[in-house]
Every structure is written in C-alpha cells, then in structure tokens.
Amino acid sequence: MAETHRRIIMTSRPKAEPTPDNFRLEEGPVPKAGAGEILVRTKYLSLDPYMRGRMSDAASYAAPVEVGGLMQGELVGEVVSSDNEKFKVGEHIAGHLGWQSHAVSNGKGLRKLDAGQPLAPSLGVLGMPGMTAYTGLLEIGQPKAGETVLVAAASGAVGQLVGQIAKLKGARAVGIAGGPEKCRYVVEELGFDACIDHKAPGMAEHLKEACPKGVDVYFENVGGPVFEAVFPLFNFFARMPVCGLISQYNMTELPAGPNKVPQLFRAVLTKRLTIRGFIVWDFAAREADFRRDMAAWVKSGEIKHREHIVDGLENAPSAFIGLLRGENFGKTVVRVAPDAK
C-alpha cells in the first residue's frame, strides 16, 4: 500500500493557549527528491516549548511560522531515496524539517546520526535539549563544587539534564516539578538532592528548606510564580541562565501590579546577580564538547534520560498543547513512523 504524506499546518495563530483549531492535518502524495536532494521518512518528531514562540508573530530571534504553513520542528528520520552523494539510503539524520511524515531536503543543516544511535534520544539528551542544558549550565551557570543549582521544570527535556550535570560538577541539585510522581523520579531515578512540587501548597517554604545554603545557580525554564518563590533565595553572585519561560508563553497581558522590576533590580545590584538569556546556538562553538561529553555520560550511565513518547503525527497538536501545560513527563517526542524503534 502506498504511503501518504501527512503534515501539520498552522491554520491560525493562537491568542493565548493553543487549541486544536490552530492546527490541521493535511494528507497528500509522498513528495519525490529532485536533483541533489534526499527524501527522508520521519521516525520521531521533537516537540519543544520554543515552538509556541514560532506560532506568534511577535518579534523574536526566529521568523514565525506562516499562517497556512508547516509547523516547524526537528525530526529524526531515515533516508529513503537520495540524489545527494553525502547521504545514503538507510542512513538516519536529524534536521529541522517540520511536523511531517516525509520531507525533501538538499541536505543543508542536517546532522547524520551514527549507525545504531538510538533515535528518540537524538532529539533529547543527545540533541538540542541536551546541548541547551549543557551550554546554559556550564557557560552561564558555571556551577562550582558545593554550590546549589536549582532548576525549574526538572523532569522536562532540559531540566532533567541540568540537575544531573550539576551533580557531575559537584554541586547540590534541587529541582522544581509538577506533582509527586515527577518529583520522586527526579530524586530517586535522576539523583537530584531534592525536588519541590510546585503544585503542592507551601512551595516557597519547601524551596527554602531544600536550599539551606541559598541558590547559586537558578536555571530558569518557567518564570511566573516559580520565579517569585526562587527570588528570595538568591545568594550573592548567583547566576540565572534564562532558557525558557513556559509559564508566560500563553500570557495575553501582563499580570497585575505592583511592578516588581525595581525589587528585581535592587537584588541584582545588592546581590550582584547575573541574569542572562540564551538560546542553544549562541554556544554553537561548544557543540563538539557537548557531543563528546554527553555521549560519554549517557554511555557510562552517569546521565539518565527519559522520553515522553506520543504515538501518531495526528496527535502532535494535542501533545504540544499538553506540553505547554506541563503534562509531559520527560522529553516529548512523537513517534511518526509506527515501526520506529
């Protein structure tokens, strides 16, 4: 039976939280590779919070998805036909080829996977989220032995790695996650020293208990009330890599006052805080270091990882909506090819 080309289109921009109406599944014939091109059959698609930004036309570091255009994202897939000497049929690649079951590419920007490299983790611990955790923590956070590293969204794609890398560097790792199951996983499986449930009452008090020496590095994925609970705990010279702000991606207006910017700046000044935003490609020069270190840590078992696997491209929109609500547990990937291992 001939395969169908399936793709997810953004039909309209979300006003606040995305809804299923903002997406449409389109079907058609599988495209063919032209001169110098390859055809890729998608195995897994990565879903990441940053994609919410691409759905908006507010100015940002990347161009937005067009209304009526293909949703953007990275996938891993198999080369199924090739007119490009750099890629052989049967090889696996990772690339930003969008939410679709098949993709034609001239090969530019694709990353070839080693034979036998596990596919879903290539989009997580060994991919962009892994490098985000590695570079943001080491380049901006710069944890030292004995310091306390606090990370929000600690069971998510990036957070789960931040705490483990912090431990490898001799720091105390404390996570913040939603719900007791995630918190238990973060401590018992990943080896964080503590994890605070932001859905349970008393978060601020629990955070304080879990960070008896204060916070030296706060790896920010969340913003909002979680940040407010962390804020009083900053030590002198604390560093705050700003990686994501998932709590405010669906925000349509600023929260009620008072305006706390002066309070924030006062702490920046008196405690000499560093607050620095980044995206992973700002540290592209560290990619080789990341690939070497992370592959070794995964192989040795020093770094564990967990993927949240959703079956079927048609379920990508609902999985993405759930990801923004924190319903995932681990790095979210969509199994696009039913036979993907």
Place this chain on the structure above:
Amino acid sequence: MAETHRRIIMTSRPKAEPTPDNFRLEEGPVPKAGAGEILVRTKYLSLDPYMRGRMSDAASYAAPVEVGGLMQGELVGEVVSSDNEKFKVGEHIAGHLGWQSHAVSNGKGLRKLDAGQPLAPSLGVLGMPGMTAYTGLLEIGQPKAGETVLVAAASGAVGQLVGQIAKLKGARAVGIAGGPEKCRYVVEELGFDACIDHKAPGMAEHLKEACPKGVDVYFENVGGPVFEAVFPLFNFFARMPVCGLISQYNMTELPAGPNKVPQLFRAVLTKRLTIRGFIVWDFAAREADFRRDMAAWVKSGEIKHREHIVDGLENAPSAFIGLLRGENFGKTVVRVAPDAK
C-alpha cells in the same frame, strides 16, 4: 586657636528621602593618635549615592550605619601626627574614615596618594567612582568599536567617565542627564555623541533618535522611568551593568502595576540580554590596571572630569540630599578643610 573635631552622626533612619533631621553635627576635641596609629585631618569628603543604602537597615552588601553612629564615607586628608612607620606627617591618604574633620586610624585600608596628586579628583576620577566606571564598563559592558553605549546620570561621578571610556574604545557614547546645561556639558566638554535630557518631554523618542542602531551597552545608574525608556532599544546580546538605581533609593513601596517582570524576562530571553549587578570591589583585581590607565588618560587630557565642590562639613547632609535629587553637577565632594586645594 585649637581646632575642633566635627563629625556628622546619623540620628535616625530616613523613611523615604533623607531630611536634615536624620543628621546631626557633633563637635568635640580633636582625638589623639594612639600606639601605631595616625591622626588624619580631612581635606575633602566624598558623597556618593550608595551611602543612601547604608542609612537603611535592609539587607545589603555592607553593614548599615548605626543610628547614633558616624556617617560612612571616603575622605582624603593629611597625616598630621603619626605613630605608624608606614605614614609620615604631611603625607596625604584616602580612606573610608567617615564624615568627619579628623580621624584616627591604624592605617589599615588606607591608600597613600602620590605627592602632588590633586586631592578632590582622588575621590572621583582617580578613586572609587573612576574605578567603578572603568571596571563596570570594561568587565561587564565590554563595548566594541562601533557599538552604542548609553549611560544614565551622564554628568555624574561615574557616568561622565563611562561615556568617555566608551569613546576611547571606539564606541558611540550617548548620555542621559537632567537639564540642558548638563547635556550640553556632556556633549561639548566630554565629547559624548549625544545626550538626552530626561526632564524634557519626549525622552523615549529622543533616545531612539540618538541611538539609531539601538543600544548594545546600557550602564545603569538610575532605574525607574529612565530604564523604561531605554528598554525597547536593547539590541540582541546587549549588556547592562547595574551600578546604581538612584531613582529608587528613596522608594517606600513598589510602583503600581502591571508587573513588568515577565516583559523584562521575555526580552532577556529573546534578545539574550545580560543584566549584571556589581560593586567596584568585585573587580579589585583590576585596580592596578585602572590606576595605570586612568592616570594616563587624565594626564593626556583624553579623560576630563568635573567635581561639584560644596564648602563645609556642616553642609554635607544638604549636599547629600541634593545629590539624591540630581542637583549635583559632576562628582560631589565636600571641602572639609577650608584651606584645601
């Protein structure tokens, strides 16, 4: 006629803006140097915005002045008697010896001035404010040739130097100052490329015109509405050394909402801003570099400086209150010894 020892005591903590009631002039006999000590006769006293923080008992990087205690601050003075072999009568020193006409010291923490070094500038361009400008701009701001450096309180002790150092590094220097006279001075005497009057209407629009390529470094001395006008102009990867927040030192409650922290963090993330607070002693390792470079720049005339000289220790409180209102024009120093040159 015997000299009198005069000192300014903090009688109560200010609630908002300090008032003359918060201070008292005390007189008594001139103290005597004991074993290993020296007696210093004050020539000039430095007044600096950070002292407002010392009058408050809110947690900060330095212990507050005690109620009933001597106001803290740096002075330059002459050694008038010495039982310490490191200091000779007639030498001049700078040190944090407080708001007083005479001080006894064991010599610890004092900095000896070179013979003939001008005294008032030793508290400004060649002292703590000079090193603050030098280290904050070069270590955190890191201006590159062709970039735009914007500095608030541009005619003040630190701001006047920040823009001139930026020019020496090949950057465009834009100042913000209060009133046309200060702005004219900043451009015509100090050589900034532009200076915007924050007391005139249309500051945000004028800033935008003065920074046609946006802002790469914003040296923050002020906070509040000035920051809000600068905020939209940040370029990608802009750096913001937070040196002072004079607009909010007298603040008793946070301003009305909305809460703009999420808006700030969104810009930090998407523009990859760096916001970092500092005080000068964080960069103590750069002191020798500062002394070498700044002395050379002042000598060659590449760096100009202006002191705002107030006569009489008894006028220090009103001069300090005026400094917090922006009434000074240049580095504020009090001539404590009527004969000081």
